[in-house]
Amino acid sequence: MIELLIGVTIFGLAMLPLMWLGTTQTRGAYSVGKHMMAGQIAASFLDSLLGLPYKECLEKIKKLSGRGKMKVLDDEDLKKTLNSLQEDGIKKDMETSFRYFRYQFGYSQDEPARILRLDLEVFYRVEESDEKTEQSVKLSVLKFGERNG
Amino acid sequence: MRLQLHPKKGNITIILLGLISVMLIMVVALSKRMTGHTQLLTLSDYTQITRYFLESYAGDVLQQINMNVNEPDSELYNAFRGPPGRQKLKTGFYKPAAMLKKLADELKIELQLPPEIVFSQAEELGYPPGFDCPNDFKGSEKKGLLEIVCKAKFHGRQYALRVQYPFTVVMRMTPVLKDFMLFVDKIAAEQGRDKIGPNDHLNIMFTKEGKHPEEADSQALSHAGNIRVKSGFKYRPMILLPPLDETEYNSPELSGKVFLGPSDEAVYLNLAGDTREAVADAPGSDSDAEFTASVGEMFLVSPETLKVADVTKDFDFVPVFMNKNGEFIRMMGQDVELKHKHIAKMGILGFSNEIVPEIGEIFKDTAYAPEDFFNKGSGASEFWQKLEGYGHGYMAFSSGLKLMGIRPDIGGHARRQIFGNVLGRFFVMTFWWPPSGGGEPLKYDENRSPTDFPEREVYGSVKYSFQPLLDSQKYQDFMSRMVSGKNWNPRSGSADNLPDGFMPMNADFDKQSKKIFMHGQFKANDGFAARDKLEELGRSWFAVEEAKDKTAKGAESRVGRTYMSGEEFLEAAGVKQGKFKVNGIVYVKGPLKVPPLKIKNEEIGGGVVLVDGPISLESITRGYDIDTGQFKLGPPGNMLGRGPAYDFYKKIKTEITQESFLTFVSLRGDPITIKGEALIGVQLICLNDQNNTPYDQIMWSSGIRKEIVFVGGIACNYLNLPKRLEEFGQIKSSCSLLKAPFFMYHSAMAAQKPALAVQMMENMRGYLLTAGKVGKDDDDE
Numbered sequence: 001m002i003e004l005l006i007g008v009t010i011f012g013l014a015m016l017p018l019m020w021l022g023t024t025q026t027r028g029a030y031s032v033g034k035h036m037m038a039g040q041i042a043a044s045f046l047d048s049l050l051g052l053p054y055k056e057c058l059e060k061i062k063k064l065s066g067r068g069k070m071k072v073l074d075d076e077d078l079k080k081t082l083n084s085l086q087e088d089g090i091k092k093d094m095e096t097s098f099r100y101f102r103y104q105f106g107y108s109q110d111e112p113a114r115i116l117r118l119d120l121e122v123f124y125r126v127e128e129s130d131e132k133t134e135q136s137v138k139l140s141v142l143k144f145g146e147r148n149g
Numbered sequence: 150m151r152l153q154l155h156p157k158k159g160n161i162t163i164i165l166l167g168l169i170s171v172m173l174i175m176v177v178a179l180s181k182r183m184t185g186h187t188q189l190l191t192l193s194d195y196t197q198i199t200r201y202f203l204e205s206y207a208g209d210v211l212q213q214i215n216m217n218v219n220e221p222d223s224e225l226y227n228a229f230r231g232p233p234g235r236q237k238l239k240t241g242f243y244k245p246a247a248m249l250k251k252l253a254d255e256l257k258i259e260l261q262l263p264p265e266i267v268f269s270q271a272e273e274l275g276y277p278p279g280f281d282c283p284n285d286f287k288g289s290e291k292k293g294l295l296e297i298v299c300k301a302k303f304h305g306r307q308y309a310l311r312v313q314y315p316f317t318v319v320m321r322m323t324p325v326l327k328d329f330m331l332f333v334d335k336i337a338a339e340q341g342r343d344k345i346g347p348n349d350h351l352n353i354m355f356t357k358e359g360k361h362p363e364e365a366d367s368q369a370l371s372h373a374g375n376i377r378v379k380s381g382f383k384y385r386p387m388i389l390l391p392p393l394d395e396t397e398y399n400s401p402e403l404s405g406k407v408f409l410g411p412s413d414e415a416v417y418l419n420l421a422g423d424t425r426e427a428v429a430d431a432p433g434s435d436s437d438a439e440f441t442a443s444v445g446e447m448f449l450v451s452p453e454t455l456k457v458a459d460v461t462k463d464f465d466f467v468p469v470f471m472n473k474n475g476e477f478i479r480m481m482g483q484d485v486e487l488k489h490k491h492i493a494k495m496g497i498l499g500f501s502n503e504i505v506p507e508i509g510e511i512f513k514d515t516a517y518a519p520e521d522f523f524n525k526g527s528g529a530s531e532f533w534q535k536l537e538g539y540g541h542g543y544m545a546f547s548s549g550l551k552l553m554g555i556r557p558d559i560g561g562h563a564r565r566q567i568f569g570n571v572l573g574r575f576f577v578m579t580f581w582w583p584p585s586g587g588g589e590p591l592k593y594d595e596n597r598s599p600t601d602f603p604e605r606e607v608y609g610s611v612k613y614s615f616q617p618l619l620d621s622q623k624y625q626d627f628m629s630r631m632v633s634g635k636n637w638n639p640r641s642g643s644a645d646n647l648p649d650g651f652m653p654m655n656a657d658f659d660k661q662s663k664k665i666f667m668h669g670q671f672k673a674n675d676g677f678a679a680r681d682k683l684e685e686l687g688r689s690w691f692a693v694e695e696a697k698d699k700t701a702k703g704a705e706s707r708v709g710r711t712y713m714s715g716e717e718f719l720e721a722a723g724v725k726q727g728k729f730k731v732n733g734i735v736y737v738k739g740p741l742k743v744p745p746l747k748i749k750n751e752e753i754g755g756g757v758v759l760v761d762g763p764i765s766l767e768s769i770t771r772g773y774d775i776d777t778g779q780f781k782l783g784p785p786g787n788m789l790g791r792g793p794a795y796d797f798y799k800k801i802k803t804e805i806t807q808e809s810f811l812t813f814v815s816l817r818g819d820p821i822t823i824k825g826e827a828l829i830g831v832q833l834i835c836l837n838d839q840n841n842t843p844y845d846q847i848m849w850s851s852g853i854r855k856e857i858v859f860v861g862g863i864a865c866n867y868l869n870l871p872k873r874l875e876e877f878g879q880i881k882s883s884c885s886l887l888k889a890p891f892f893m894y895h896s897a898m899a900a901q902k903p904a905l906a907v908q909m910m911e912n913m914r915g916y917l918l919t920a921g922k923v924g925k926d927d928d929d930e
Contacts, residue, residue: 010165021180024183035194043197050204054721055717110246112726117248139201141201141205142208142246146911147212147723148215148710148730148756
């Protein structure tokens with residue numbers, strides 16, 4: 001009987017790190033998902049800016065970077081995309097997923113050379129309820145203005 | 150000793166050991182999975198960061214190619230203009246931008262230099278129907294793909310991005326059109342159906358005493374009912390100056406061609422004239438400058454035009470008939486010898502106030518009226534009948550458009566080719582002088598028997614008869630007439646078989662005769678020929694294909710860049726940086742307002758700007774210190790080869806090339822407004838008729854106060870000439886010899902070798918990002 005008791009105790013004690021590992025694993029996977037999403041958001045935001053003519057891009061980045069840290073869901077383009085979704089479920093899921101995502105633009109410019117540097121940082125929370133767990137993905141790219149010579 | 154367990158003892162231990170083993174396996178598996186996640190995440194992050202970095206790198210390479218590829222001294226210039234083929238480009242031109250280097254430093258990415266640049270494919274560009282490209286030029290205009298491979302190292306891995314950018318190599322100017330100084334393909338509509346009278350808006354320049362006074366005399370106006378010229382308004386003619394350079398003057402290729410269309414309609418230009426130009430301009434005469442600069446255009450008429458005149462002799466200033474005071478009325482012409490030493494005096498007269506019977510001097514105090522020469526009623530020629538109906542005042546108005554400029558001091562005229570059914574209208578007056586008993590005019594009569602020559606009995610005993618030297622000569626060859634005096638329909642006959650009595654404005658110098666030139670005779674200095682009507686060529690080059698998946702073979706297929714506004718274009722052209730780089734064929738969503746361009750030729754990249762909307766242009770002076778208010782021809786006696794205008798042209802002749810020539814095209818026929826007095830090295834094109842009736846396509850703003858100087862070419866559907874002449878009339882002439890704006894052709898437009906521009910497009914293709922371990926040859930995608 002005592003053997004059984006000791007056995008269960010050892011098993012129980014052994015299970016604890018395993019459970020912790022499992023929880024960490026789940027949280028990690030969740031975090032990876034969020035990180036990937038943040039990366040995707042950052043890439044899509046940058047790509048949409050890169051697709052604009054140089055002048056428009058410059059005007060837009062000036063406006064966006066002046067706004068500081070913004071909620072991803074407040075982004076006009078994303079709003080339009082979400083509004084265009086037919087399925088309410090998907091829309092709701094997206095809104096829930098991006099609830100705590102934020103972004104911040106920055107830029108610098110070499111005016112004579114018509115080169116514009118776009119910086120974008122997308123923030124997400126590993127634990128949604130804890131602001132301190134905020135992580136970010138940062139991307140930078142150069143946009144070149146047309147020069148005919 | 151053998152360990153013997155109790156059958157019930159130790160079972161749990163074994164189970165526990167088993168469980169712990171399973172747990173350990175699970176821990177290992179979970180931890181491995183976690184590591185995998187982390188690695189995946191890291192790789193994903195690195196790839197994304199590097200991807201944007203490499204795209205920036207490729208963008209930097211592309212921008213620097215763009216900056217160098219059209220600079221004649223650069224390595225890239227010849228590489229793109231050579232024969233197509235898969236070849237590697239030298240990359241010495243490439244220096245990473247400071248911002249790219251900074252980004253690499255911040256991200257700790259190792260930039261790998263140089264990039265690899267290879268032509269991956271190229272094919273020749275086609276031409277719309279009607280454009281006959283010379284064989285040695287075929288393939289020079291091409292499109293292809295340029296492959297750029299950029300590499301960078303990041304966290305122990307090597308990343309490579311391969312992208313392809315489309316490029317085109319195109320002519321900086323518009324083939325065929327660039328050889329024209331003036332190309333107006335629907336100008337016939339500005340003459341109405343009658344080709345004379347109130348709806349004739351081409352022959353509206355008042356002419357008197359060898360000049361074009363800015364304001365028409367009220368007397369002349371009163372005898373020209375409903376003429377388009379407004380009383381009290383000032384007008385100056387549009388004179389296309391002959392080349393000021395002697396070589397160009399004698400070259401049909403370099404003197405700037407003219408086309409007045411359409412090809413199936415005739416255009417009649419009244420030649421300006423007066424009775425005095427010969428005596429004033431005769432060698433050794435003590436004439437003053439005013440006469441030397443006569444606007445008279447009788448120099449365009451050569452003896453062969455009269456058919457019976459002696460082609461070995463020039464026209465002289467001959468007395469033709471007498472007034473009542475016994476004084477001879479003299480004019481340009483020839484004494485044509487008849488049999489028995491009789492003489493037929495044939496004089497030629499241009500349109501001028503002097504010949505208006507009611508107010509001029511030619512018929513004043515004479516026993517003759519115009520009808521004695523030109524007949525009347527149904528016996529007269531078609532245009533003379535109309536002119537009599539509208540009023541003799543129309544005889545005082547000559548063409549407001551002078552295709553050959555003013556009378557050159559050296560005689561003859563420039564070898565400028567005039568395309569289209571352009572006919573010169575003037576008068577021939579023939580007077581037969583028998584040996585005694587006075588003479589008589591040879592009246593116009595188309596229906597008279599060709600052998601029915603006049604006879605005259607003197608004192609009832611002597612009978613003189615008019616007998617031509619050759620039996621083949623007809624009465625109609627001698628009779629007085631208005632040359633080009635009836636409406637000839639080119640649709641009913643070929644230009645090669647133009648009936649007698651017409652004078653084409655074009656001279657075929659090879660055949661020493663006046664001959665209409667149509668597209669078949671067009672041959673540009675660069676070898677391009679026309680296989681379709683010239684107006685069709687103008688249209689098809691700028692046509693835009695309606696079907697979405699198709700592109701027209703002309704300008705549309707050559708467009709390198711598209712700008713959504715005029716401002717965007719000006720920014721890309723570098724106006725703020727003191728440049729104006731078109732470098733190819735670009736499309737601009739108009740309107741386009743081009744500011745004054747004082748930029749030097751070296752900072753101008755020539756090309757064609759297709760504007761979808763109205764265009765306004767300030768002066769384009771290319772850094773030349775030019776005061777058009779001081780613009781003048783040379784002194785009398787050597788007007789074309791000396792003087793400020795010549796000095797200026799001499800300077801720009803070689804300095805302006807096709808490499809910096811600018812063409813502005815109003816794609817939809819919106820107006821091009823010129824707000825500056827000087828446009829140097831510019832071609833303006835507006836060939837998309839919006840109204841099917843004459844309207845303002847290219848116009849000069851009322852704000853211009855100094856003399857207009859235009860060096861280049863104009864191509865449009867209509868000039869709307871009365872409005873243009875009014876615009877010119879608002880400016881005071883800067884030159885006492887040329888009372889008109891300075892319109893000059895630039896021979897660079899007709900260069901033997903067309904200049905090419907390379908256009909790089911930014912739409913990437915063939916995108917391939919690869920990553921591999923450093924030092925490993927085979928990359929993993």
